[in-house]
Amino acid sequence: MKSTNTDTVRFDGARLRIEDIGALSRRERSAELSADPAFRRRIQAGSDFVARLLAEDGVIYGVTTGYGDSCTVVIPPELVPELPHHLYAYHGCGAGAMLSPEQTRAVLAARLASLSQGMSGVSVELLAQLEGLLKHDILPLIPSEGSVGASGDLTPLSYVAAVLCGEREVLMAGVQMPAAEALRQAGMTPLRLRPKEGLAIMNGTAVMTALACLAFERAEYLSRLATRLTAMNVVASAGNAHHFDAVLFAAKPHPGQQQAAARLRADLASEQPSRNSERLQDRYSLRCAPHVIGVLEDSLPFLRQLIENELNSANDNPLIDPDGERVLHGGHFYGGHIAMAMDTLKTAVANIADLLDRQLALLVDTRFNHGLPSNLSGATGPRAAINHGLKALQISVSAWTAEALKQTMPASVFSRSTECHNQDKVSMGTIAARDCLRVLELVEQVGAAMLIAARQGVALRRRIQPDLVLGAPLAAMQAELEDRIPLLVEDRALDKELQALIAAIRERSWSLYEQA
Structure with a gap:
């Protein structure tokens, strides 16, 4: 190799x-x-x-x-x-x-x-x-x-x-x-x-396979990023870290789901359950995060097999057998496996955007964020009235999420008969791969926005709980985000910071859990 x-x-x-x-x-x-x-x-x-x-x-x-x-x-x-x-x-x-x-x-x-x-x-x-x-x-x-x-x-x-x-x-x-x-x-x-x-x-199938390879790497990283963001959002919302208990997840043994829960446990090791004794259960976007992220995690090994088998195949027609000296007429150019892989991957990744979008909706809403200021604004006193925090960013996240979800219509089912009905059943694998890359682009934008929200939310939670202790992984992540992003107190345009964070995600700037 x-x-x-x-x-x-x-x-x-x-x-x-x-x-x-x-x-x-x-x-x-x-x-x-x-x-x-x-x-x-x-x-x-x-x-x-x-x-x-x-x-x-x-x-x-x-x-x-x-x-x-x-x-x-x-x-x-x-x-x-x-x-x-x-x-x-x-x-x-x-x-x-x-x-x-x-x-x-x-x-x-x-x-x-x-x-x-x-x-x-x-x-x-x-x-x-x-x-x-x-x-x-x-x-x-x-x-x-x-x-x-x-x-x-x-x-x-x-x-x-x-x-x-x-x-x-x-x-x-x-x-x-x-x-x-x-x-x-x-x-x-x-x-x-x-x-x-x-x-x-x-x-x-070189174009669809190439795009699939790149899509896979991006999706794998987004899965880990979504897990880290969820941990930070549990902290910001004073959530219950015991939702990710090992015994609990042993009872439903999907490996990827268990891995997501284990990562959350590691991130939240220094956290205590919610101080609100009446709130035993967080809302689904926090409590069920391993179940959503786990679908993607459990899909990745199967999708890797499909993509790598295609990558390592002879996939033109006819094939030439140099050993048996035969010309073999077939259809290995058919990209059905890549089409299925990309249709599957884009659906799993779009669900990550939906999960994070729901977490942000909770964080910015005073009815659900357990004491944080409206829209995670850092402004206090009289100036709080004219500052709007992450109000517009949350709208943008909803827009990107909606577009990602809309893109999940499978391409593989839209076969068209072409070329005088010689190519009468086709894979649409390249369209599926392009769609998947667009979904990934949108979800990376959501992830960048959530980095801003997580940085803001954890900092504001510390105002309420000055004795809050973060585990080492979250403390390091928060410190780096604070270096990158000033606390949002007075309203300011966030687009440059957002674009820098999108680029950082695509460069995989953070080492998140074990590397594949």
Whole structure:
């Protein structure tokens, strides 16, 4: 999976993890195509087999025939070399926002991982060209819209194929330029795709899988952040820490739910139950937080399996068996597993936003926050009348939460018959992945707002309970938040602080519990 040099991710057909793709996307590690002779012989064997079939007048879909519904169209032998270039040319019809640099690097890595399985009939030179794009950070400008998720991510991946051949536009060192110029600056030569290679690049699930890898990492972090925020909100609202008792959670043994409760127990170790003896039970958004967060925690191992199996698969069509020397026609470009993973993940994550939104609604309301000032305003005396605390922030959190919840309509059920009914059942996996990323973006905004609220709420609780003792994890978190965010006393715009906190969440600035 990895070389002995931890600064590289080695592509040799061995299994990669989600974290490998994430590290490559952030340029924390570099890509290395294996130089192992056995690996390279296997790759070359597939390419040689395709060449031999062509020389012997073999019929290969997408090599000696047209594509999709045009598979009955026989390509004259003298035109076969042109076919791969026609494939990426006519698929150059993407629209929408361009993938970000991080997303684009992940796409390149996911496609290289699949082709390195050695069942796509491509040359070592093609793999090296993909490696070169990653090493020199030559990033194809890939429109995010236009894929139905079968036959794979055809349209967005056409932009990768074109760039390998020196066509279309790229970003290099943050500057947009023609692909041919970027390759020249990197000392690379544009490819002339061999038969089957255009299909091998484009007919796969690399875009949806790449986005899924990035979504998974963000969701995993948000789960831990939501747990820490819940602990702080229990403190701020003088809640009952005994709701997270180990014996209680042993009675309902969902592992992720138990883990969330254990994390809350660790955070609240120095806390006492509520001083209000009449309030034995907090409202659900606090008491049932492990049950909400636990759904996400328990989903993550299953979703990891789906995403990593797709990442480590040969997923174009047809596949080339270099050992048995067979051409295998199938449908591995179908992105149903990624579609299901992303539809599931976005629902679990949106529920985290809903949980935090409800916690904030309690914290700002004097009917439910057990002695805290209205809207968590820090103003006192006569000036309290003209200050509004987090009133507007709570409205924004509700807006972001509502939008996240609205986005949870599953994409996978919206299959459309396309391409003259050849692609008559499609996955919509890339749309599901894009939807999931949008939900994550919104929930990260909610999380940033809740960091402001938690910082404010704990500080205001200390006014009421000067002897309040925080456990070490919460004390450290509160101290850092106080360094970042001044106590809100007089009304002020919070947008700059909010944006800085959103960025900090996306950079995973806080070490929260054990790392995955």
